[in-house]
Amino acid sequence: MLDKLRKMFDDEVDSKDLAKERLKLVLIHDKINISPELLEEMKEELLEVVSKYIEVEANRLSIDLNQDDQSIALVANIPVKELRRRSLEDVSESD
Amino acid sequence: MDGKAIVITSGKGGVGKTTSTANIGTGLAQLGKEVVLIDADIGLRNLDVVMGLENRIVYDIVDVVEENCRLEQALIKDKRYSSLSLLPAAQTRDKTAVSKEQMVEVCKRLKAEADYVLIDCPAGIEQGFQNAIAGADEAIIITTPEVAAIRDADRVIGMLQAEGLGEPEVIINRIRMDMVNKGDMMDIEDMIEILAIKLLGVVPDDQEIVISTNKGEPIILDDSNSQSAQAFKNIVHRLEGEKIPLMSLEEGFMEKFKRILGLG
Known part of the structure; x- marks a missing residue:
């Protein structure tokens, strides 16, 4: 809960969303090799x-x-x- | 009998291939199935210790293909289930000691005697991987909720498709619901969406697994029914064609309470 509140005030992104975005990008680049x-x-x-x-x-x-x-x-x-x-x-x- | 060979693979090392192979194999034997486990990680054999069978090894898969012994002689009977046996990897040889064709032949002969042949694949995508998948009819991918593990899983799925193992299913291992709830770990839906593959099961991160590996007794033998044991049991039933819903991995009341208070 404290974490959630801290995130709300700091406008911090959930680290799982970062992971997901990075993963999606890296997979696309892996696939098309660019x-x-x-x-x-x-x-x-x-x-x-x-x-x-x-x-x-x-x-x-x-x-x-x-x-x-x-x-x-x-x-x-x-x-x-x-x-x-x-x-x-x-x-x-x-x- | 005309069983099927299933390779258990991941690309990345250390995500739980061997533990999963041991538990799924033991679980299928608990249901009365004839099961043979093959350790395809030649040079780095591990499945024997996870199964607690390391002291019984006389011959290994390289002895079989080099005809130093008969196939039956190399099979080690499990201590607990007579319908379960292990074909160990060689420890002092390397991946080139067995060829693809030899692997296909071994799998074919074992399938004639067993319901399930489970192949524990080495990490990586080199010859050891190519050999391990050569004799398989189906594939199970093991991954964990991490960017690197899923990236490797995606690559392996692509390689399996190229080899005609087009419809692998995935086990997500070591998930921590407390971290998922905090937004600090990718959730199951995220991972399935990204990999675009069917989910075979989800296994929670569980310290009981470490203890069971210390003892050489797969967690699925555990009567206390830890969450990970239950997860593997569900996976085994799904392999047998039963429709088992995903078990609830939500935190218990006390865990949630502790987490909210910052004690977790």
């Missing part, structure tokens, strides 16, 4: 490509591997600032 460094590299390149077309908030971009049942998905969350209306502008300029 290191966090490689994932980071991919993130940079992805950002480069997407930025050609859309203005994005680079610092809020996140890439994660999620697992549900048997399949693993690469989930990218890329907040958009503004669509670059380049193609439209290109058209109007050429008129």
Whole structure:
């Protein structure tokens, strides 16, 4: 009980939830055999490509591997600032 | 008879493979089944001491495959149940002393005489593991509520699937409900969800196991019915196809009281 109260006040996470999160991540990485460094590299390149077309908030971009049942998905969350209306502008300029 | 061979494996060492093999085997013999235990951990034999049969070893599995003796000569009869016997590992040889094919052959011959052949697998995923699983029809995974043990269990499940042992079941060993309740240990649902595998049983962490191992008497023989003995009995009945619900591992009133007061 004292532990519970202490945790409530300290805003401390249960260590079992930490274990679970770490375990899930390590299992996904074991399975697809991709290191966090490689994932980071991919993130940079992805950002480069997407930025050609859309203005994005680079610092809020996140890439994660999620697992549900048997399949693993690469989930990218890329907040958009503004669509670059380049193609439209290109058209109007050429008129 | 046409029994089945079940390998008991974990990947990680020290999670309770040998203790589980001894208890499940003894439990099946208590039900009148013909059971042979194989210690596949060549070079590091342990099952003999956990069973309390270490003084009776004359021949071992390497003697059998090298034809220094007949298979029947190497089998050690249990002190308590005549339908239970042990095929010990060699202590002075290494994993290469027995090949996969030889292991398959030994299992086949034993299955012809027994209802159950239980194979105590060495830790790791190298040749000793490959040999141990070669002759098995089914697999039981032992794990504990720790990140490293579950990671290894997951890896082993993948390797078993690759070998055609596609539907292993898991025993979660050494769970401590007081820690689970405090949020300091992963609970059963968490682990089953992560491993995506069928649960065969849950064995609580129990100091009685240490005492029983000291004596060389599997805990399942214990009449006082400690929680771990009951857990192994339930596992044995489930192997026999009975539907036994998970026993309540909740703390007793006094334990809870002590924990709340910080005395636990």
